[in-house]
Amino acid sequence: MSARNAKAIELELRFVCFGSDIVRISSKLTVTAEGKHISGQILRSGTAAAANYGEARGAESRKDFIHKLRIVLKELNETAIWLQLIAKSSLLPAEMISGVLAENRELCRIIAASIKTARGGTP
Numbered sequence: 057m058s059a060r061n062a063k064a065i066e067l068e069l070r071f072v073c074f075g076s077d078i079v080r081i082s083s084k085l086t087v088t089a090e091g092k093h094i095s096g097q098i099l100r101s102g103t104a105a106a107a108n109y110g111e112a113r114g115a116e117s118r119k120d121f122i123h124k125l126r127i128v129l130k131e132l133n134e135t136a137i138w139l140q141l142i143a144k145s146s147l148l149p150a151e152m153i154s155g156v157l158a159e160n161r162e163l164c165r166i167i168a169a170s171i172k173t174a175r176g177g178t179p
Contacts, residue, residue: 074102074160075106078103081098084152085147098139102135104131108124122171122175136164140157
């Protein structure tokens with residue numbers, strides 16, 4: 057297994073763990089109109105990031121790879137907003153989501169650098 061492939065597998069595992077954390081957070085939101093709405097939204101965006109990263113790994117071309125990574129970044133950005141909204145609205149304690157938000161930001165940096173590298177720039 058090449059070092060590049062090992063890194064991709066490791067990153068995919070991080071995305072799966074991130075998605076799992078989002079599922080856990082979503083399940084803890086209250087069964088109010090607000091909680092249900094945000095739960096559904098964060099569940100979609102937070103788990104879509106992992107699925108779309110898997111799709112990017114199987115891209116058919118460099119252009120397809122970049123396109124799919126951009127979708128991953130969009131989903132991560134949306135998820136970050138929902139996480140911040142949960143904390144600001146006190147729907148869950150901030151300390152419950154701080155680690156997930158930190159991982160979200162790190163994944164955003166990694167994906168943004170990967171997009172830049174794939175486009176031919178340096179990260």
